[in-house]
Amino acid sequence: MQSIAFGASIMKGSENDFKKRLIDNSPHITIVDEYRNPTVQPANLSYKNALVEIKHLKPATENKGIRNYSCIIRYLKTLPGLLSSSVLSGQALINSAGKVLAVNLNGMIPEQIKTVTTIEEYMVMGSVNDLIANHSGIIIGTELARKLSVSLGNNITLTSTKGNVEIFKVIGLFQTGRSSIDSSQAYMDIKKAQSLLSKPNIVNSIIIKITTPYEAEDLGNEIEKHVGYKNISWQENSRDLMNTINIRNKILFTVVSAVLVVAAFGIYNVIFTVVMEKRRDIAILKSVGFYSNQIQYIFVIQGVILGIAGCCLGIPLGCIFIFGLSGIKMKPPGSTGVIQMPVDWGLMQFVIACAFAIIASVLAAYLPARKAAKVEPVEILRGAGA
Amino acid sequence: MSIILKAENLSKFLEGEIPVTLINNVNIEINSGEFVAITGLSGSGKSSLLYLLGLLDKPSHGNILLEGKNVCKYDDKILADIRLSKIGFIFQFHFLLPEFTALENVCLPMEQLGKLSSSEIVRKSKEILVSLELEQHIHKLPNQLSGGQSQRVAIARALANDPLLILADEPTGNLDSASSKNVQKILRNVATQNGRTVIVVTHDAEFANLADKIIHIIDGKIIS
Numbered sequence: 025m026q027s028i029a030f031g032a033s034i035m036k037g038s039e040n041d042f043k044k045r046l047i048d049n050s051p052h053i054t055i056v057d058e059y060r061n062p063t064v065q066p067a068n069l070s071y072k073n074a075l076v077e078i079k080h081l082k083p084a085t086e087n088k089g090i091r092n093y094s095c096i097i098r099y100l101k102t103l104p105g106l107l108s109s110s111v112l113s114g115q116a117l118i119n120s121a122g123k124v125l126a127v128n129l130n131g132m133i134p135e136q137i138k139t140v141t142t143i144e145e146y147m148v149m150g151s152v153n154d155l156i157a158n159h160s161g162i163i164i165g166t167e168l169a170r171k172l173s174v175s176l177g178n179n180i181t182l183t184s185t186k187g188n189v190e191i192f193k194v195i196g197l198f199q200t201g202r203s204s205i206d207s208s209q210a211y212m213d214i215k216k217a218q219s220l221l222s223k224p225n226i227v228n229s230i231i232i233k234i235t236t237p238y239e240a241e242d243l244g245n246e247i248e249k250h251v252g253y254k255n256i257s258w259q260e261n262s263r264d265l266m267n268t269i270n271i272r273n274k275i276l277f278t279v280v281s282a283v284l285v286v287a288a289f290g291i292y293n294v295i296f297t298v299v300m301e302k303r304r305d306i307a308i309l310k311s312v313g314f315y316s317n318q319i320q321y322i323f324v325i326q327g328v329i330l331g332i333a334g335c336c337l338g339i340p341l342g343c344i345f346i347f348g349l350s351g352i353k354m355k356p357p358g359s360t361g362v363i364q365m366p367v368d369w370g371l372m373q374f375v376i377a378c379a380f381a382i383i384a385s386v387l388a389a390y391l392p393a394r395k396a397a398k399v400e401p402v403e404i405l406r407g408a409g410a
Numbered sequence: 411m412s413i414i415l416k417a418e419n420l421s422k423f424l425e426g427e428i429p430v431t432l433i434n435n436v437n438i439e440i441n442s443g444e445f446v447a448i449t450g451l452s453g454s455g456k457s458s459l460l461y462l463l464g465l466l467d468k469p470s471h472g473n474i475l476l477e478g479k480n481v482c483k484y485d486d487k488i489l490a491d492i493r494l495s496k497i498g499f500i501f502q503f504h505f506l507l508p509e510f511t512a513l514e515n516v517c518l519p520m521e522q523l524g525k526l527s528s529s530e531i532v533r534k535s536k537e538i539l540v541s542l543e544l545e546q547h548i549h550k551l552p553n554q555l556s557g558g559q560s561q562r563v564a565i566a567r568a569l570a571n572d573p574l575l576i577l578a579d580e581p582t583g584n585l586d587s588a589s590s591k592n593v594q595k596i597l598r599n600v601a602t603q604n605g606r607t608v609i610v611v612t613h614d615a616e617f618a619n620l621a622d623k624i625i626h627i628i629d630g631k632i633i634s
Contacts, residue, residue: 310466311466313493314494405461
């Protein structure tokens with residue numbers, strides 16, 4: 025029983041921890057600069073169900089992005105329980121003291137970004153607000169700063185993919201604990217980013233935080249219908265990972281169930297031994313006038329009592345195991361910080377574990393109980409004195 | 411006196427590689443209030459006959475009529491009900507439930523019958539135990555009782571539901587002389603004073619001589 029509670033606690037705990045990290049650290053909904061379904065071309069509209077080939081077509085070069093983002097932000101502000109921030113992301117090369125590294129630039133409005141991301145919480149030096157006063161400032165991760173050997177107040181040169189070059193001053197350092205982020209992300213004012221990336225008045229995503237994260241999928245669909253751009257909820261974005269977690273849970277549950285099967289065999293053996301030892305008493309009860317199903321009931325009840333006793337012992341034992349596990353600290357691969365083993369203390373897993381334990385006990389007791397019910401009193405009474 | 415128990419052409423065979431005939435075409439009539447002894451050598455079929463008459467075993471052929479009704483056609487549940495309400499068993503070894511006290515052992519058949527309240531069951535059980543001079547041993551476990559005392563508790567248990575029929579399989583076979591005499595006297599009184607039918611399987615000629623009728627059995631057949 026404690027194995028199930030223990031296993032369920034780890035499964036649920038890590039799943040909840042993963043979801044919490046996703047919900048806390050990722051946008052709940054992201055409006056991206058693309059459409060869910062490609063625009064239907066005029067030729068397809070003119071010749072429905074026909075195979076149309078247009079030769080020598082030269083697609084127009086356009087600056088991809090969300091152009092009317094101010095209107096969208098205004099619309100989003102009308103929705104209750106929702107905060108949004110427009111972001112322009114792009115790639116650039118960072119150059120400092122001869123070291124060149126690729127970096128993901130995130131141009132944003134400092135007042136807005138603080139409300140929808142946890143970046144401010146991860147600031148170890150400086151503040152996101154410093155970008156308001158210093159438009160030529162940049163915030164980088166500690167890992168990136170370490171690789172570039174730069175610190176607060178140093179200048180770095182950024183070169184965009186369009187060839188634009190600008191010098192920025194490091195005004196803040198952040199540390200999320202995930203080295204992939206700390207070594208590759210940089211934040212700056214949105215206007216500067218638009219200038220550097222040659223995308224004036226364009227953003228490529230609008231990130232949204234809502235007070236009810238589990239409704240992100242429905243709300244995202246609603247917003248998508250209104251604004252036209254594709255909305256990606258955190259659930260949609262992490263579906264593969266969630267499926268992986270579900271598969272992992274099923275595997276772990278199967279392993280824990282195997283422990284339960286072994287325990288059930290133990291109960292079967294106990295009750296079978298009792299039935300063998302009590303054959304004479306069963307014969308007496310039958311000779312007195314007890315029914316076969318009453319005899320069976322006695323041993324099934326014994327199984328239930330064993331199951332309940334297992335629960336009474338297993339719950340505190342499971343709690344001790346879970347408590348012990350929750351104290352384990354570890355540093356997962358790719359993380360720069362130490363985290364505690366995530367466990368869940370939910371009541372439901374104990375209820376499920378108890379239910380499983382009692383059901384397994386009843387099933388394990390049923391077979392020997394049936395054997396007890398089939399005892400022929402004459403066979404026992406004849407040889408009982410021997 | 412009316413016929414309470416009747417066996418007609420009763421036979422019991424054990425099937426197997428070597429078939430064994432336990433009871434061979436037995437016909438018996440036992441009257442109400444009669445004290446009957448079944449005697450015979452070991453392996454002659456005395457106990458087998460008793461188990462058949464007590465509905466613990468099913469005959470291969472023939473009929474058993476209890477109060478004029480053929481009980482052989484009944485299912486196990488009805489037979490259990492009949493054993494509970496109409497038949498009391500006493501075995502050579504007392505066969506008391508070891509975890510239960512003398513009182514609880516006697517209460518058991520009454521609780522199973524479910525006709526009396528708990529307080530009435532306890533009161534009646536105590537009465538029966540007192541009548542068998544076991545008042546000092548009511549709350550003792552079987553392992554705290556002597557052989558004779560245990561057998562008297564077994565008699566009390568057999569009498570609990572006021573059965574028509576008491577069947578005893580060598581009830582004195584495992585007792586010392588004094589206890590044996592005492593049990594013989596009690597069983598004789600059960601028939602004489604309470605008007606119950608008592609069928610006893612015994613090796614003891616002296617005990618058999620107390621009976622109103624002696625059935626002698628050899629190789630599964632009644633001789634006299």
